Amino acid sequence: MSTTAAPLDGVLPRLPLGEWTERAVEWATSTLGPAFDGIATVVDTLVEPLNNLLTGAPAVVVVLVFAALGLWLRGWKFALGAAVGLGLVAGMPYWAETMSTLAQVLVASALSLLLAVPLGVFVAENRRASQLARPVLDLMQTLPAFVYLIPAIFFFGIGTVPGVLATVVFSMPPGVRLTELGLRQVDRELVQAGEAFGASPWKILLRTKLPLALPTIMTGVNQVIMLALSMVVIAGMVGAGGLGDVIMFALAQVEVGSGFEGGIAVVVLAVVLDRLTDSIGGRFPAARAQRAMQQQS
Amino acid sequence: MYLPAVFAGKAIVSAIAVKSLYKIFGSRPAEAVRRLKGGAPRAEALAGLPATTAAVIDASLEVRPGEIFVVMGLSGSGKSTLIRMLNGLLRPTSGSVEVDGVDLGTLKPAALRRLRREKISMVFQHFALLPHRTVLENAGYALEIAGLPRAERRERAMEAIRMVGLDGWEDKLPQDLSGGMRQRVGLARALAAGTDILLMDEAFSALDPLIRREIQDQLLELQAELGKTIVFITHDLNEAMRLGDRIAVMRDGRIVQIGTAEEILTDPANDYVERFVADVDRTRILTASSVMEKPHSVVDVNAGPRVAARALRETQTSVVYVTGGQQRFLGTVTEDEVSRALRAGRQSLDGHVRTDHVRTVRHDTAVADLFGECAESVHPVAVLDDRDRLAGVIPRITLLSALGSLTGETDRPDDDAPPSLVDEAGPDLPAAPSAMDLGVAGAPMADLARVTTEVRGEPVAPTREKEETA
Ligand SMILES: Nc1ncnc2c1ncn2[C@@H]1O[C@H](COP(=O)(O)OP(=O)(O)OP(=O)(O)O)[C@@H](O)[C@H]1O
Ligand SMILES: [Mg+2]
Numbered sequence: 001m002s003t004t005a006a007p008l009d010g011v012l013p014r015l016p017l018g019e020w021t022e023r024a025v026e027w028a029t030s031t032l033g034p035a036f037d038g039i040a041t042v043v044d045t046l047v048e049p050l051n052n053l054l055t056g057a058p059a060v061v062v063v064l065v066f067a068a069l070g071l072w073l074r075g076w077k078f079a080l081g082a083a084v085g086l087g088l089v090a091g092m093p094y095w096a097e098t099m100s101t102l103a104q105v106l107v108a109s110a111l112s113l114l115l116a117v118p119l120g121v122f123v124a125e126n127r128r129a130s131q132l133a134r135p136v137l138d139l140m141q142t143l144p145a146f147v148y149l150i151p152a153i154f155f156f157g158i159g160t161v162p163g164v165l166a167t168v169v170f171s172m173p174p175g176v177r178l179t180e181l182g183l184r185q186v187d188r189e190l191v192q193a194g195e196a197f198g199a200s201p202w203k204i205l206l207r208t209k210l211p212l213a214l215p216t217i218m219t220g221v222n223q224v225i226m227l228a229l230s231m232v233v234i235a236g237m238v239g240a241g242g243l244g245d246v247i248m249f250a251l252a253q254v255e256v257g258s259g260f261e262g263g264i265a266v267v268v269l270a271v272v273l274d275r276l277t278d279s280i281g282g283r284f285p286a287a288r289a290q291r292a293m294q295q296q297s
Numbered sequence: 298m299y300l301p302a303v304f305a306g307k308a309i310v311s312a313i314a315v316k317s318l319y320k321i322f323g324s325r326p327a328e329a330v331r332r333l334k335g336g337a338p339r340a341e342a343l344a345g346l347p348a349t350t351a352a353v354i355d356a357s358l359e360v361r362p363g364e365i366f367v368v369m370g371l372s373g374s375g376k377s378t379l380i381r382m383l384n385g386l387l388r389p390t391s392g393s394v395e396v397d398g399v400d401l402g403t404l405k406p407a408a409l410r411r412l413r414r415e416k417i418s419m420v421f422q423h424f425a426l427l428p429h430r431t432v433l434e435n436a437g438y439a440l441e442i443a444g445l446p447r448a449e450r451r452e453r454a455m456e457a458i459r460m461v462g463l464d465g466w467e468d469k470l471p472q473d474l475s476g477g478m479r480q481r482v483g484l485a486r487a488l489a490a491g492t493d494i495l496l497m498d499e500a501f502s503a504l505d506p507l508i509r510r511e512i513q514d515q516l517l518e519l520q521a522e523l524g525k526t527i528v529f530i531t532h533d534l535n536e537a538m539r540l541g542d543r544i545a546v547m548r549d550g551r552i553v554q555i556g557t558a559e560e561i562l563t564d565p566a567n568d569y570v571e572r573f574v575a576d577v578d579r580t581r582i583l584t585a586s587s588v589m590e591k592p593h594s595v596v597d598v599n600a601g602p603r604v605a606a607r608a609l610r611e612t613q614t615s616v617v618y619v620t621g622g623q624q625r626f627l628g629t630v631t632e633d634e635v636s637r638a639l640r641a642g643r644q645s646l647d648g649h650v651r652t653d654h655v656r657t658v659r660h661d662t663a664v665a666d667l668f669g670e671c672a673e674s675v676h677p678v679a680v681l682d683d684r685d686r687l688a689g690v691i692p693r694i695t696l697l698s699a700l701g702s703l704t705g706e707t708d709r710p711d712d713d714a715p716p717s718l719v720d721e722a723g724p725d726l727p728a729a730p731s732a733m734d735l736g737v738a739g740a741p742m743a744d745l746a747r748v749t750t751e752v753r754g755e756p757v758a759p760t761r762e763k764e765e766t767a
Pocket of ligand 2: 376377378498499
């Protein structure tokens with residue numbers, strides 16, 4: 001740590017926190033090595049094909065697919081905007097990097113949600129777990145993003161895998177939080193109705209709580225994806241490739257032009273992903289019905 | 298309407314039996330129960346226990362098959378807590394709940410869920426419909442939970458929807474319906490479940506008065522038709538009086554009185570109940586039988602004109618009420634008719650009985666509906682029981698003075714005869730209306746019992762000259 005003497009030196013014993021952490025990580029790498037290898041393989045087999053698909057496909061096709069999604073979910077204005085924005089990116093030199101960032105974001109978000117939603121359900125049903133999870137989630141959200149990279153590098157070295165895994169961990173909290181919130185917000189009387197007609201807790205979860213919580217859970221999905229995008233860019237620092245790489249390089253070389261181009265690509269991706277996922281939530285029948293009810297009262 | 302119900306071959310006295318039930322929310326429930334059992338008032342008993350609420354204290358009640366049992370009380374008196382223990386949504390802190398003879402406390406969670414599917418369903422204050430499901434899907438919810446195949450589910454849900462008068466709306470979403478219609482879906486869902494018992498927690502409280510009235514009528518009709526056992530929670534006294542065969546009044550977690558609407562109005566258990574019922578419209582609740590008097594002169598049609606004449610002379614009245622076979626009320630004879638019959642030398646009053654001088658009403662007619670009848674009746678209105686026997690009469694002046702005391706504060710003129718007189722009447726007058734017969738129609742037992750006792754006294758029992766002369 002620092003070499004200047006802190007005022008409390010000699011008064012308080014100095015905790016060898018850094019040393020402990022190092023040892024814990026060493027122990028983990030040696031004993032959990034095989035498990036980490038397994039995880040790395042899984043992430044790789046998910047990211048690689050998607051990356052290949054997105055970078056391999058002609059840019060026009062990708063732009064059109066997004067425009068079509070935009071048309072279906074939000075209407076023609078947004079479709080046009082998405083086409084123009086992505087077209088612009090396609091016209092710049094970093095299309096391939098943009099697509100590999102997209103692949104990483106999609107895989108990381110999917111993995112993150114796969115963990116976050118069940119965890120959110122568990123936490124919503126279990127008060128003790130909720131109390132335990134809250135400070136942990138708080139901590140996860142206040143830690144600076146790049147802190148996640150350090151253990152990731154320790155365990156997985158340099159490359160796409162640690163980048164994606166750090167992203168999964170970093171983007172999880174809103175997924176857990178909003179799933180819990182959505183489930184807890186379900187009208188108590190509706191849950192009681194399920195119980196009163198003899199439904200099992202499981203049926204109540206599947207038929208009452210989850211459908212009604214879906215709009216809130218979708219807000220969580222949206223936030224997870226946004227966080228994942230920001231993290232994937234930062235993961236460029238550990239050689240995850242993609243736009244992060246471009247921006248890091250531009251920063252290091254003070255190349256304003258390519259830094260700006262990379263930045264624009266990130267912004268376009270962010271806007272398109274945000275608007276698309278935002279409108280998916282509103283399309284669920286429960287969401288529409290709830291909105292209609294709210295307008296009445 | 299108490300129907301003697303027989304389930305699985307053995308007669309069951311009560312659909313729900315609750316014994317000494319307690320529900321305490323807070324950290325030391327057992328300690329709270331121990332102190333309350335000592336008989337201390339709630340505030341005193343819980344003095345040393347912070348953040349502890351005694352929601353239900355020592356509640357005992359029985360709900361009979363086929364009746365509407367109303368639990369009434371102010372907000373926070375523990376009604377919802379009580380009703381939620383009846384189907385095990387809440388576990389009692391102490392005491393027992395039996396449904397159809399099964400003690401809920403002995404059931405494992407799965408068995409409890411099965412009992413809810415098969416025996417007890419519930420209607421909620423804010424309807425609790427799934428907003429993203431159609432009326433039909435909501436109505437069939439219980440059946441879906443029970444795992445019925447789709448076609449059968451649909452059929453039974455449609456039947457329930459028709460019962461509540463919502464056919465044509467089955468494919469709409471709850472958002473397309475008015476509040477009253479939504480609650481009818483809630484009712485249909487409970488009916489489709491096919492359980493014998495319905496729990497209704499403030500089911501109509503969220504509706505406007507007019508719609509509320511309508512759905513109350515509908516509930517009464519459905520209940521008359523289907524004979525469900527209903528436990529109905531309300532904080533609205535008029536609703537309680539309208540719907541309830543019997544009413545339990547709750548205060549601060551305790552049941553302070555259980556009785557029919559009339560019993561609670563005419564004989565409140567304490568000051569609290571009395572103040573509670575002070576501003577109810579009694580003329581809508583009290584019935585003819587609670588204001589009627591014993592008729593002074595009643596003769597059997599075969600007793601002949603001489604007996605009638607003597608009755609007129611002895612009672613100093615101008616009209617005699619005549620009964621026929623099985624004591625059925627036939628009509629009246631006036632002085633003129635009697636003397637005409639005497640002059641003609643008739644042995645019977647047959648042919649002289651007039652039906653146009655007296656209006657008749659049923660014993661359970663609301664007092665509010667008596668005014669017109671009294672105004673149009675030449676002689677005091679005749680009150681008939683369910684077998685058309687003369688139960689009493691209501692002279693105009695009696696109605697007016699009853700009205701005065703009903704709208705007045707505590708003056709209750711007819712509060713002298715204890716109901717226990719029923720037992721003393723003895724079985725030696727088989728034809729006389731018995732309290733049980735009258736009770737079958739949901740009539741107020743205590744009042745009728747009193748009247749019955751009077752009916753059994755000599756003035757009402759028709760004089761049988763035949764027997765004397767023979
Ligand atoms: N889950 C709970 N935890 C703690 N206290 C509770 C709980 N449920 C009810 N209570 C308390 O128990 C008491 C009785 O509540 P309950 O809901 O049974 O009353 P109620 O008669 O139904 O009132 P309302 O007419 O307002 O519905 C109240 O003081 C309430 O605050
Ligand atoms: Mg309540």
